[in-house]
Amino acid sequence: MPFIKGSxxxxxSFKREGVKHIFGITGGAIMIVYDALxxxxxxxxxxxxxxxxxxTAAHAAEGYARACGKVGVCMATSGPGATNLVTGIADAxxxxxxxxxxxxxxxxxxxxxxxxxxxxxxxxTMPIVKTNFQIRRVKDIPTIIKMAFQIARSGRPGPVLVDLxxxxxxxxxxxxxxxxxxxxxxxxxxxKGHPLQIKRAAEALLRAERPLIISGGGIVHSEAxxxxxxxxxxxxxxxxxxxxxxxxIPENHPYCLGVVGMHGRMCANxxxxxxxxxxxxxxxxxxxxxxxxxTFLPTSKIIHIDIDSAEIGKNVEVDYPIVGDAKTVLRQxxxxxxxxxxxxxxxxxxxxxxxxxxxxxEACDCLDEYEPVTPIKPQYLxxxxxxxxxxxxxxxxxVGRNQAWAAHYLERMNPRTFICSGGLGTMGFxxxxxxxxxxxxxxSWVIDVDGDGSFLMTCQDLATSVVExxxxxxxxxxxxxxGMVRQWQSLFFEKRYVETDxxxxxxxxxxxxxxxxxxxxxxxxxxLGPALRKAKNADQTVIIDxxxxxxxxxxxxxxxxxxxxxPIPCKPWPRRYNK
Amino acid sequence: MTSSIEEKENETKEGVHLIAFVVEDRPGVMxxxxxxxxxxxxxxxxxxxxxxHIENYTRMTFVVQGDSRTLEQVIKQLxxxxxxxxxxxxxxxxxxARELALVKVRSTDITARNEIIQYINIFRGTIIDVSPSSLIxxxxxxxxxxxxxxxLLGPFGIIEVARTGTTALVRGAEASPKIPETPxxxxx
Numbered sequence: 001m002p003f004i005k006g007s008x009x010x011x012x013s014f015k016r017e018g019v020k021h022i023f024g025i026t027g028g029a030i031m032i033v034y035d036a037l038x039x040x041x042x043x044x045x046x047x048x049x050x051x052x053x054x055x056t057a058a059h060a061a062e063g064y065a066r067a068c069g070k071v072g073v074c075m076a077t078s079g080p081g082a083t084n085l086v087t088g089i090a091d092a093x094x095x096x097x098x099x100x101x102x103x104x105x106x107x108x109x110x111x112x113x114x115x116x117x118x119x120x121x122x123x124x125t126m127p128i129v130k131t132n133f134q135i136r137r138v139k140d141i142p143t144i145i146k147m148a149f150q151i152a153r154s155g156r157p158g159p160v161l162v163d164l165x166x167x168x169x170x171x172x173x174x175x176x177x178x179x180x181x182x183x184x185x186x187x188x189x190x191x192k193g194h195p196l197q198i199k200r201a202a203e204a205l206l207r208a209e210r211p212l213i214i215s216g217g218g219i220v221h222s223e224a225x226x227x228x229x230x231x232x233x234x235x236x237x238x239x240x241x242x243x244x245x246x247x248x249i250p251e252n253h254p255y256c257l258g259v260v261g262m263h264g265r266m267c268a269n270x271x272x273x274x275x276x277x278x279x280x281x282x283x284x285x286x287x288x289x290x291x292x293x294x295t296f297l298p299t300s301k302i303i304h305i306d307i308d309s310a311e312i313g314k315n316v317e318v319d320y321p322i323v324g325d326a327k328t329v330l331r332q333x334x335x336x337x338x339x340x341x342x343x344x345x346x347x348x349x350x351x352x353x354x355x356x357x358x359x360x361x362e363a364c365d366c367l368d369e370y371e372p373v374t375p376i377k378p379q380y381l382x383x384x385x386x387x388x389x390x391x392x393x394x395x396x397x398x399v400g401r402n403q404a405w406a407a408h409y410l411e412r413m414n415p416r417t418f419i420c421s422g423g424l425g426t427m428g429f430x431x432x433x434x435x436x437x438x439x440x441x442x443x444s445w446v447i448d449v450d451g452d453g454s455f456l457m458t459c460q461d462l463a464t465s466v467v468e469x470x471x472x473x474x475x476x477x478x479x480x481x482x483g484m485v486r487q488w489q490s491l492f493f494e495k496r497y498v499e500t501d502x503x504x505x506x507x508x509x510x511x512x513x514x515x516x517x518x519x520x521x522x523x524x525x526x527x528l529g530p531a532l533r534k535a536k537n538a539d540q541t542v543i544i545d546x547x548x549x550x551x552x553x554x555x556x557x558x559x560x561x562x563x564x565x566x567p568i569p570c571k572p573w574p575r576r577y578n579k
Numbered sequence: 580m581t582s583s584i585e586e587k588e589n590e591t592k593e594g595v596h597l598i599a600f601v602v603e604d605r606p607g608v609m610x611x612x613x614x615x616x617x618x619x620x621x622x623x624x625x626x627x628x629x630x631x632h633i634e635n636y637t638r639m640t641f642v643v644q645g646d647s648r649t650l651e652q653v654i655k656q657l658x659x660x661x662x663x664x665x666x667x668x669x670x671x672x673x674x675x676a677r678e679l680a681l682v683k684v685r686s687t688d689i690t691a692r693n694e695i696i697q698y699i700n701i702f703r704g705t706i707i708d709v710s711p712s713s714l715i716x717x718x719x720x721x722x723x724x725x726x727x728x729x730x731l732l733g734p735f736g737i738i739e740v741a742r743t744g745t746t747a748l749v750r751g752a753e754a755s756p757k758i759p760e761t762p763x764x765x766x767x
Binding site: 313 | 611651662663664761762763
């Protein structure tokens with residue numbers, strides 16, 4: 001390889017990593033990389049997507065990664081460009097999404113001198129990335145970029161940041177590109193579960209009378225849905241999911257109890273503490289799932305599968321820890337169980353438990369109870385959306401009640417078809433993540449089920465949707481308030497509505513029109529179906545602004561720090577279910 | 580049964596733990612590990628850091644305060660850092676631990692000076708600087724020994740003290756933590 005410019009080496013590295021789309025905004029300290037990308041863009045190899053805010057670029061990269069499993073890439077200039085990425089990087093960190101963020105930096109000679117648009121993005125992002133690099137020599141470019149992608153996508157996926165000082169982009173050096181995977185000394189994710197632990201866990205599963213699986217985001221990352229479903233059907237084990245793993249088992253499956261946790265379904269929440277054995281796979285016992293820790297799973301044994309050993313024993317003490325990749329470990333468990341069951345069936349002792357959860361599961365299906373009234377009930381809106389979703393439709397949500405209603409009611413059949421900000425709870429995530437998801441899945445319908453508060457945080461990127469031709473559907477649950485906080489005020493703060501009323505602006509139809517898009521305002525429930533169908537078939541982004549009943553609460557709800565099995569119910573439940 | 584209950588109690592007991600780990604010597608690695616300790620709410624009382632006998636590798640020793648669960652989390656979180664290659668807990672019964680202290684003490688009259696020298700000898704320290712009214716000595720030992728030494732010298736008037744953090748090695752012929760054989764990747 002002859003002497004080449006750093007920016008050329010960066011572009012070449014992108015190509016070698018299979019980067020097809022880059023979400024970003026140019027600027028003084030990154031324009032040289034963009035300049036080198038021009039030829040690749042002309043030849044159609046790399047598609048630059050110019051966003052209107054760097055936060056959007058990061059969320060879009062995450063939406064892309066979550067929708068297709070490939071590493072999402074975002075890029076920004078130094079200083080404010082880099083710091084604007086931070087929320088998106090933190091979001092990807094909390095939800096273990098594989099993204100690589102590239103940031104421009106002032107020339108190495110100026111670093112540390114408070115130069116114009118200098119920010120210590122390495123220091124700033126250290127707590128929210130798997131690792132980060134500042135490239136200090138042109139010849140290091142291929143190695144570092146290769147490491148960045150390898151680390152982002154492998155093990156427990158997550159964000160990696162690469163900081164590119166301007167002189168590194170400009171200078172020339174002899175550069176060698178490497179083939180294959182690198183052997184990184186300090187980074188060796190454990191993939192296979194320990195055989196002894198597998199055996200012990202399999203025996204426990206066979207012994208259990210009331211087993212329950214908690215499927216987590218790791219099932220999505222490791223593409224372990226087929227193994228999950230196989231295990232469920234093999235032993236007849238009910239499954240609850242987190243927001244991150246919605247769709248890892250088809251939600252019409254008789255053993256799928258839906259989402260669990262703060263706004264989980266009653267059939268999931270009321271059963272979790274009844275289990276005598278929990279198999280938690282690729283989840284991290286977040287407080288939104290566990291509620292008050294010392295009342296969570298008081299009597300059950302726990303098998304915990306996670307590729308990140310630090311997650312095991314972090315929040316909850318575990319009886320059968322298994323460090324490994326969810327797909328590999330579930331496969332190992334299935335094989336172990338097959339040999340053990342070969343002697344005869346052992347399903348009978350679980351029948352009572354299975355009948356109980358099935359009965360409760362059916363009692364939970366209450367969407368039909370919601371009538372088309374005005375103002376529109378959010379549940380009724382979910383019913384309408386549900387009826388028009390395809391199995392491959394990607395549902396993305398904002399954060400707040402919109403997210404909880406969507407997670408609670410929208411039925412998803414496949415992994416990667418429900419994307420929301422789970423761990424960080426980033427308002428403004430929905431719309432940009434939808435753009436990324438649409439880029440990843442151009443042939444699927446992408447629908448952003450959003451709140452007005454959430455949507456307004458990143459709606460400037462309607463421009464990106466238009467200019468880059470990324471058509472999605474935005475459904476706004478318009479309650480003119482920060483609804484989730486308002487609900488807390490209503491339930492726990494004596495209806496003292498402080499700073500949660502957003503006022504009667506904006507006019508979302510006019511907002512859409514300002515970008516040359518169609519906006520539809522809906523107050524009458526009968527107009528929902530036609531509007532959704534129209535948006536689904538449109539070849540550009542459509543905003544459907546649905547005026548909802550702001551006083552309708554998302555229930556059930558476990559108050560913060562409360563018991564997962566004692567939610568405020570959505571309706572009176574037969575007492576027998578509480579035992 | 581009794582023993583298992585005792586074990587359980589030992590597990591949750593607050594204590595002082597010694598963790599040694601080997602890292603790649605790269606810019607920012609110190610900030611990376613100390614930042615990790617801060618944000619995970621761990622409590623570290625001593626740090627000692629220096630290069631090893633092998634190029635590109637640095638050894639760090641942390642004294643961590645907390646129960647066994649905290650200790651386990653510290654070790655696991657450290658292992659997740661890409662620059663951190665190997666982490667070991669060094670238990671007091673199977674390792675040797677030392678700290679170095681440089682102590683500058685007032686020694687204005689001959690009686691005081693003689694007495695101080697006696698203490699230094701008892702503690703197997705060395706005088707490394709003398710002035711008409713003060714002297715500097717170095718003492719090594721575990722933290723408790725140094726504490727005891729400083730307590731004895733206190734009445735003479737300690738002017739300043741510089742202590743290193745504890746550093747330690749496991750006893751016997753094995754290395755712990757071992758530097759892995761995977762080759763170092765060249766980049767700065």
